[in-house]
Amino acid sequence: MNQTALITGATSGIGRATAETLAGLGFRLLVCGRREDRLRELAAQLQSRTDIHVLCFDVRNREAVNQAV
DSSP states (O other), X not given: OOOEEEESSTTSHHHXXXXXXXXXXXXXXXXXXXXXXXXXXXXXXXXXXXOEEEEEOOTTOHHHHHHHO
């Protein structure tokens, strides 16, 4: 599968569970969140299963979103 998913809030809860599930299905992932340490931890956990790229920003900050994307 060559699909890519952008997941916000990937550091915990539904966002993290979604990242784990989609990695298992072969999706390439762009994971976003405010806590870089948790994003890096998630990337380390999933990198053997899929391509994963980390973007650290708060989606409530429009300027940060524009810079990251």
